[in-house]
Amino acid sequence: MTVTAYSFTRLSLRIATSALAETVTAWYRANARDLPWRQPGATPWGVLVSEVMLQQTQVSRVEPAWRRWMERWPTPADLAADPPGEAIRAWDRLGYPRRALRLHACAGAIVERHDGEVPDDVDALLALPGIGMYTARAVAAFAFRQRHPVVDTNVRRVVARVVEGAADGGAATTPADLRAVEVLLPVDHEAAATASVAFMELGAVVCTARTPRCDDCPLTAVCAWRLAGSPPSAAPSRRIQRYHGTDRYVRGLIMAVLRAADDPVARDRLDAVWPDAEQRERALGGLLADGLVRERAGTFTLPG
DNA sequence: AATGCGTGGCA
DNA sequence: TTGCCAAGCAT
Incomplete structure (x- = not known):
């Protein structure tokens, strides 16, 4: 392949992928759910709290808990000043109560290391208790409007279907996933942050795991999985751990x-x-x- | 890298 | 009813 042809291919790819983000962003602007942590007045702390609560827990269950939590502990210092048991109690039945314990420790670390302000860079966020690869990037993107690939189970599934033509994404985010999503993001930071939440929203409400609503999807005409006839998942379904009695x-x-x-x-x-x-x-x-x-x-x- | 970790909604 | 799945993290 000549250099010129290679450059042309790369340019075409850039144009095609950028159109993908623009299409999903336009859909998001018209269809986004009105969630409190997405309001203009939401603080970085509010975004962080929402992301921790949303780890493996559905939006419908998180929303009321988040409102109560933010009313009681509007800043990291407020939470750090109370005993960890109070955080666990307020966590109520959200599940995985170790998240509440870590969120309390996270508040303490923010007070000690960052003068009570949620840090705005991914490495500092990653160093906080309970903040992993997904949550660190989500806070940096959604609270501070930075350009980072934000890859959760929804985004893995959307990219797997639309780009790769597979029925579902991998079980965990890999460095390859981060790169695959990074090339889809607009160059502009603000646009990239909105595109990130838009891809997640699409996966959460349209491109769902079990019964995707392809008729409502803005990408249905270009979706590789759809164009391939929506083939079933190739991978063996991961072992589901029973719960009762464990x-x-x-x-x-x-x-x-x-x-x-x-x-x-x-x-x-x-x-x-x-x-x-x-x-x-x-x-x-x-x-x-x-x-x-x-x-x-x-x-x-x-x-x- | 595979495993353990809560709880509830939905088909 | 039962099994799947839900904005993951730590070890």
């Missing part, structure tokens, strides 16, 4: 008791949640090791 389930039972309690809880009240003593001990031991539960004189509480 250690995780028993941990949930114990945490529900402790969240509801105003005073230290005696062991026999925890023993009542589940008949299998061995499994109970394993679950309680895990919670103690995780710092989600404290023991004092044979009684149990959330961490003070």
